[in-house]
Amino acid sequence: MLHKILQSLTTFSKNERVGIYLLLLISTGIWIFPLFFSRDEINIADLKITEVEINSHMQTLSKRVDSQSLRNKKIDDDHSFKKPDKFRKPELFSFNPNKTTIEDWMRLGLSERNAKTITNYVAKGGYFKRKEDLKKIYGIPPQLIDNIIPLAVFDEEPKNKSQQSVKVVKPKQVLQLDINASDSSTLTMLPGIGDRLASRIVKYRNRLGGFVHVSQLLEVYGLQDSILDKITPMIFVAPSFSIEKIDINKIDYAMLTKHPYMTYSMAKIILAYRKAHGSINGVDEMYSIAGIPQDQLVKFLPYCMY
DSSP, X not given: OHHHHHHHHHOOOHHHHHHHHHXXXXXXXXXXXXXXXXXXXXXXXXXXXXXXXXXXXXXXXXXXXXXXXXXXXXXHXXXXXXXXXXXXXXXXXXXXXXXXXXXXXXXXXXXXXXXXXXXXXXXXXXXXXXXXXXGGSTTOOHHHHHHHGGGBOOOOOOOOHHHHHSOOOOOOOOOOEEXXXXXXXXXXXXXTOOHHHHHHHHHHHHHHTSOSSGXXXXXXXXXXXXXXXXXXXXXXXOTTOOOOOEETTTOOHHHHTTSTTOOHHHHHHHHHHHHHXXXXXXXXXXXXXXXXXXXXXXXXXXXXXX
C-alpha cells in the first residue's frame, strides 16, 4: 500500500511534465532578458590609448631599464675582484710570484686574504726563490698550489749595490768530499743527501770505525743505488785515513757484537777459538777458524788487529 502511494507521488503524467518544462523556461527568461535591455552603455572611446601615449610610455620604461642596467654593471665592475672564489673559475697563466698583483693572484684562484698576505710579504722585502716556497703559504688548498706551481717563473735574485758594482766570477769547482772526514752538515751538500740521511751516515761510520770504500754507504738505511751513482764522483776515501780497529785477542763478547759486521754466532766461535788456542795470530788464522761465513769474515777483517 505504502509503495503505491510513493509511486503515485513520484510519477508525473505527460501533461505534468510539459508544465514543469514551461515553468523552468519562463523562470530562466525572467533572469536573462534584463541583461539584453540594460541601459548602461560602455564608452569605447574612454578605453582607447593613442599611439603617441603608447610610444611615450615605452620610451620611459626603456630609459628606466637602461639606467638600472648601467647601475648594476657599475656595481659588478666595482666588486668583480672581490667576488668569492667559489663563483669564479681559476685562470691558468705564467706568473712571477715576486711581482704578481692581488687581482692576478685572485685570477689564479687564491682568496683575497691569501693574495693580500703574499703581496704584503713581498712589499716588506720577502722574496720567493723557488717554486716550493709557494707551498709554505698557509691556507691555500694543496690542489690549487699543485696546479699553479708549474706556471711560476722567477727572475734572478736581487743583488745589493755592492754586489752589483763588483761582479766576481768564481771558477766552477767540482765537489770532492772525504766521507770519513765530513760531518753531517757537509754531507748535505751532496745531491740526494738530506739532514736525516747525513746523520745516519755519520752514525754508521762511527759504529764501523770508518769507511774502507765508498760502496759501504749502501749499507746505510735509506741510501739507494741511484743516490750513490750520483754522488760517487763527488766522494772518496782518503788512503791516509786510519780506521778504528778491534784487538781481536783482547775484546770481550759484548763489545765484539756491537760491530755491524759481527753476528752473535761469529763472536762465540772466535772467542771459543781464542780461549782454546790462547790467541789468534793474523788473517790466515782467522780464515782457518771453522764455522765463520767467508763473505762476512772478508768484510770484518779490515777492522781487526792482532
